[in-house]
Amino acid sequence: MIRCAIFDCDGTLVDSGGTIHRALGLAFAEHGLDLPPRQQAQRVIGLSLVEAMAELAPSHDADLHSRMAQTYKDAFVTLRGQAQVEEPLYDGILPLLDALEERGWLLSVATGKSDRGLRHCLTSHGLHARFLSLQTADRHPSKPHPSMTLQALADCGAEPHRSVVIGDTGWDMGMAKAAGCHAIGALWGYHDAAELRAAGADTLAAHPAEVLDQAEALVKVAA
Template identity: 35%
Template structure:
């Protein structure tokens, strides 16, 4: 069934920005600094998209409050001050967002990042002015809770039937389902295509640059 969307909400890490390697390296550095043991790269990739708090407790369910605080401080110190791995936009992201904005879509971000990190990243990639609003995990509930999407829709006055969430993890797709919106997956991020398709998105795109054509072809 064709639907004309008004609001496009994007995940950040793994959807717009190739930040997986930096996130994995930062997690491993913080894990080592706090002395928590070991977490594989695959296990860390699995929690990308969650808030930092939810990701830590998912990886280390028995972590105590002191260790959690130490981890959080080490993670942020390493990510912002010590890690030098690049976090480039995926190919064609800026042009795709500009095209969608010029077409008349409302654009937003719903991310597991904290506000400080997102603001820095938006400014670094010169994308701040393209988005009508953004929500971060330290401002509301973590994905897959629907609150981020609900707040974005409420702020912009857009109903769920006119909203679509675009993301690279099942947490994005589950959040969309919980909020009553449609979802589009991208296959090049943290979660693999079969896992994403199991969440029944409208489509799973191999490149974000294919999004405008898909939306145009499926307008009501």
């Protein structure tokens, strides 16, 4: 029986909120705009960049949103070149990945990051080779569209009812439900419990150590 665990990246595997906010600040300043406070801005983490810019600057047009997205990418590259990108793994993530693999789960990622950004992030932690499928915003519609999840399932040869999405935002929960997967809300990330539940979370994990038992229980019930 193939079982697949599909992880979001920002806010789930790594705590990248501070760096994302700095890059957003540079992008907004370049276009003469004021960036919303961090608590508000981090709520768009998980969306693809153009959609995130549209959420944060709704009174502006699609052309500006597209240009702001590119400016954000450039700013992130600049920060990386200056060794100012901080994307630490959350405590408990490595033991969780080890435990899932030991129990035979296949691992995947579905993220609003770009291919380049995800590769840098995972490689810096020595994790790139551990994920069978890496799905990013470069090739898919923004979450909560199920495209990334469906491709990860296809790559792993897994069925939705035997798979779980682990993510910290309502976008992740919505993506999971749209693909027919189970959804585990990561409370250590950027959206709160009420938002995760409202978007379809089957269960909530306060710490990565809780995820394995929750995933196996969800799949067992659905079998």
